[in-house]
Amino acid sequence: MTRAVSLILIGTLFGAGLALSGMLNPAKVAGFLDLFGVWDPSLAFVMGGGVIANFIGYRITTRRAAPVFDGGFAILTRTDIDSRLLLGAALFGVGWGLAGLCPGPAIASILMVPGEVGLFVLMMLAGLAVGRMLTGGPAARPAAQV
């Protein structure tokens, strides 16, 4: 029960942070990506704040033997740079640039603007399913659950 409440509250903090940061606003995302137009650098502060907070936290976390509510940490060990990583990241960037939405913000805004974001999310889930089939799913790539 405590575990379930913790997970919901952590998700809520993430969703609220996305909303406050401007990440739910596709126009703001496009303004950040529009380096060669009138540039809004705000979202660099989102990335900076998020990475620094999590960097400090990562140092605290790795000193512990196990997380509070689970038996162990999901440790990611992959360091290889393969063509899948490059192609996947490139395709994701094109989709992100076209709509100004990435997976977290798309999910966080679906109840606010279902008409606009609903079809995007459905097709995103279809893309995730196709991509997992093409790459053999997580069973073939145990440490790929980023």
Added chain:
Amino acid sequence: MTIDFDSFTPLASLIGGVMIGVAALLLMLMHGRVMGVSGILGGILGGILSSAEKSDISWRVLFVIGVLAGPFALMAMTGAPVERAAVASGLTLPIAGFLVGLGTAIGAGCTSGHGICGLARLSVRSAIAVGIFMTTAIITVYIVRHLV
């Protein structure tokens, strides 16, 4: 390059970013999980489509329920609506959605997984992914806004 000072929100974006980072650290500290949204959604799909992953579905679904509630929690606290405006319409939205899903599945991560979590643990793999998706996103916006 011209800076868009009318839209610039450094403080709100920094505080929002810190909230995102704290959420990522809490998910690892309390539950031992990486806060990568594409991986979390893919895990839910995998759990529904194949029986092998059933045991891993509950934490992901609970986290997503929280994410859905997040913007409403913020609006309740601040009393202000979440400002947003669409940039895409019509067929562009589903095409973009498919590319986002396909790309993050093949590349094993998105802005949260590779961006917030990967960079925080100094993963070269994630840094390369972030560099590439930022570059193709910037090129895409350049083409859509300034060439088409």
